[in-house]
Amino acid sequence: xxxxxxxxxxxxxxxxxxxxxxxxxxxxxxxxxxxxxxxxxxxxxxxxxxxxxxxxxxxxxxxxxxxxxxxxxxxxxxxxxxxxxxxxxxxxxxxxxxxxxxxxxxxxxxxxxxxxxxxxxxxxxxxxxxxxxxxxxxxxxxxxxxxxxxxxxxxxxxxxxxxxxxxxxxxxxxxxxxxxxxxxxxxxxxxxxxxxxxxxxxxxxxxxxxxxxxxxxxxxxxxxxxxxxxxxxxxxxxxxxxxxxxxxxxxxxxxxxxxxxxxxxxxxxxxxxxxxxxxxxxxxxxxxxxxxxxxxxxxxxxxxxxxxxxxxxxxxxxx
Amino acid sequence: xxxxxxxxxxxxxxxxxxxxxxxxxxxxxxxxxxxxxxxxxxxxxxxxxxxxxxxxxxxxxxxxxxxxxxxxxxxxxxxxxxxxxxxxxxxxxxxxxxxxxxxxxxxxxxxxxxxxxxxxxxxxxxxxxxxxxxxxxxxxxxxxxxxxxxxxxxxxxxxxxxxxxxxxxxxxxxxxxxxxxxxxxxxxxxxxxxxxxxxxxxxxxxxxxxxxxxxxxxxxxxxxxxxxxxxxxxxxxxxxxxxxxxxxxxxxxxxxxxxxxxxxxxxxxxxxxxxxxxxxxxxxxxxxxxxxxxxxxxx
Numbered sequence: 238x239x240x241x242x243x244x245x246x247x248x249x250x251x252x253x254x255x256x257x258x259x260x261x262x263x264x265x266x267x268x269x270x271x272x273x274x275x276x277x278x279x280x281x282x283x284x285x286x287x288x289x290x291x292x293x294x295x296x297x298x299x300x301x302x303x304x305x306x307x308x309x310x311x312x313x314x315x316x317x318x319x320x321x322x323x324x325x326x327x328x329x330x331x332x333x334x335x336x337x338x339x340x341x342x343x344x345x346x347x348x349x350x351x352x353x354x355x356x357x358x359x360x361x362x363x364x365x366x367x368x369x370x371x372x373x374x375x376x377x378x379x380x381x382x383x384x385x386x387x388x389x390x391x392x393x394x395x396x397x398x399x400x401x402x403x404x405x406x407x408x409x410x411x412x413x414x415x416x417x418x419x420x421x422x423x424x425x426x427x428x429x430x431x432x433x434x435x436x437x438x439x440x441x442x443x444x445x446x447x448x449x450x451x452x453x454x455x456x457x458x459x460x461x462x463x464x465x466x467x468x469x470x471x472x473x474x475x476x477x478x479x480x481x482x483x484x485x486x487x488x489x490x491x492x493x494x495x496x497x498x499x500x501x502x503x504x505x506x507x508x509x510x511x512x513x514x515x516x517x518x519x520x521x522x523x524x525x526x527x528x529x530x531x532x533x534x535x536x537x538x539x540x541x542x543x544x545x546x547x548x549x550x551x552x553x554x555x556x
Numbered sequence: 557x558x559x560x561x562x563x564x565x566x567x568x569x570x571x572x573x574x575x576x577x578x579x580x581x582x583x584x585x586x587x588x589x590x591x592x593x594x595x596x597x598x599x600x601x602x603x604x605x606x607x608x609x610x611x612x613x614x615x616x617x618x619x620x621x622x623x624x625x626x627x628x629x630x631x632x633x634x635x636x637x638x639x640x641x642x643x644x645x646x647x648x649x650x651x652x653x654x655x656x657x658x659x660x661x662x663x664x665x666x667x668x669x670x671x672x673x674x675x676x677x678x679x680x681x682x683x684x685x686x687x688x689x690x691x692x693x694x695x696x697x698x699x700x701x702x703x704x705x706x707x708x709x710x711x712x713x714x715x716x717x718x719x720x721x722x723x724x725x726x727x728x729x730x731x732x733x734x735x736x737x738x739x740x741x742x743x744x745x746x747x748x749x750x751x752x753x754x755x756x757x758x759x760x761x762x763x764x765x766x767x768x769x770x771x772x773x774x775x776x777x778x779x780x781x782x783x784x785x786x787x788x789x790x791x792x793x794x795x796x797x798x799x800x801x802x803x804x805x806x807x808x809x810x811x812x813x814x815x816x817x818x819x820x821x822x823x824x825x826x827x828x829x830x831x832x833x834x835x836x837x838x839x840x841x842x843x844x845x846x847x848x849x850x851x852x853x854x855x
Contacts, residue, residue, distance in 0.1 A: 250687075257691030262703060269707040269714075374589075381835025383783030385790050386828050389806060393821065397813035405813070493696020497787050501810075511699070512791050515706040523706050531694045 251535045258531040263305050318521035327525045338506035340415045342491050345429035353434040357441025380435035384494050388428040388501040407502040425502045433487045440483040445476040485541030489534035583844050590840025596833030604649030611643040615800035623816040635819040645822045647800035656781040659716045663723025671731025672762050689725035697722035710793040723777045730773045734766035768845040775838030779831050786827050
């Protein structure tokens with residue numbers, strides 16, 4: 238089956254990208270000035286023998302490709318390394334935080350994707366009318382704002398200064414789950430929705446406009462089909478193809494965007510973990526998170542490719 | 557055929573006059589959105605440049621009780637350490653702007669070079685270069701900067717280099733996409749036949765023909781670079797941890813928002829106006845370029 242072959246080719250490509258990412262991250266750690274052992278010790282003086290023993294323990298005396306090989310070997314066995322700060326396996330350290338972050342990302346995705354598709358489609362239907370122009374301009378301005386600025390404006394308006402209706406801090410205590418205190422999820426989620434919606438709604442609008450001008454939509458109208466059927470059965474599914482790619486990019490982007498949004502709200506997810514690890518020079522944690530986020534990017538892109546083929550009859554047959 | 561000059565070049569093979577960058581900018585200024593964007597960016601840039609000269613106090617001079625509300629000596633009140641909020645806002649834009657502009661410029665140059673070379677090579681080099689760009693793009697921009705900062709520390713060159721590195725692949729994609737149809741045109745083949753050196757074809761023929769999309773991308777990238785650099789400062793990662801910097805100020809005064817909002821609100825407004833301005837300019841250029849393309853298509 239041709240679809241199968243295409244998918245396998247994409248998987249191989251994406252594996253290559255993923256290997257490239259691990260090399261890039263590992264290469265940066267290896268090549269950039271800055272000694273992880275000194276960073277670990279902070280201001281305490283270390284004797285050369287201790288430094289050497291520690292370097293041995295973290296395989297820092299090996300040649301680059303040996304170090305890299307050992308790291309990849311560990312990754313394949315589910316060993317993400319050991320946190321220098323907590324002296325705990327990175328995987329145990331991050332697992333609960335990953336769950337918290339995933340909750341936030343999924344929530345934001347589930348809300349923002351239908352919303353922005355609806356806004357984009359509606360704007361395309363009302364092209365150059367008031368709704369189209371005002372939503373396009375609003376989305377343009379929102380897209381230009383950095384996420385942490387959006388987050389803080391929301392905090393100022395809804396939590397601290399103008400109204401006092403929502404919490405400004407969304408800490409998830411250890412052992413608790415994010416949904417146990419759902420009110421705290423509102424502002425971080427809205428921030429992420431605002432971060433994603435402009436891109437998805439813009440591409441949806443463009444794609445829908447193109448489809449609405451196509452011959453088959455005109456044909457469907459000329460056949461006398463009710464406008465509802467034309468839009469929902471003929472136009473919408475065809476307009477979704479290009480949108481899926483942008484959604485995938487934005488989901489991957491969400492995984493990065495949460496870093497700073499979580500920090501704003503003091504949310505206990507991987508974002509907070511990364512910020513903390515950077516301050517502590519805890520390289521194994523950062524490495525693991527970077528590679529994890531790259532894996533998310535790769536998988537989401539693959540899913541989007543396959544989904545695009547499935548919703549686009551033209552591509553399904555031409556493969 | 558030994559004599560290249562013997563080859564008659566038909567009219568169709570003469571390079572089309574590309575829309576020059578300056579002319580595209582001038583035309584885009586007919587749109588209100590571009591004008592508003594230019595005014596916003598102009599005001600903020602002016603503020604950042606002359607701010608330090610007109611600030612009533614030094615950025616770290618204590619002028620009153622911490623977190624005092626606007627009024628009296630401090631027009632926007634004081635921050636969590638009793639420093640003048642207005643003065644810190646006036647001082648705090650420079651480093652963000654300078655770093656963002658340098659990072660974006662480096663990323664643009666590198667990305668455009670990679671994209672044009674990839675499009676022009678039409679061989680395996682194209683694949684190699686673009687897959688390398690894919691690798692960088694698989695990481696969220698801020699994460700790459702965080703990895704670099706975690707290793708070396710929050711030095712200015714590290715932040716600038718990391719952001720340039722994440723800017724380049726996105727520019728490269730745009731440059732390659734815009735250059736690909738141009739590479740297939742006859743006037744490129746004609747230049748090659750005449751023995752024009754490759755780098756001159758790249759810089760003299762390909763680059764001018766891709767300036768429109770590149771300028772749109774430049775404003776988009778500048779918008780992101782500003783957000784990233786301010787965001788890193790907000791995370792506590794700026795070259796000067798206690799220096800006056802809009803991102804740093806927001807973090808420092810976030811906890812006292814309920815008491816004295818201006819310490820955080822003033823820098824938030826500054827960043828928001830700046831990025832909305834660059835965003836509007838980019839949209840204005842994009843609309844103008846699209847309008848020119850459409851007009852050409854109808855000719």
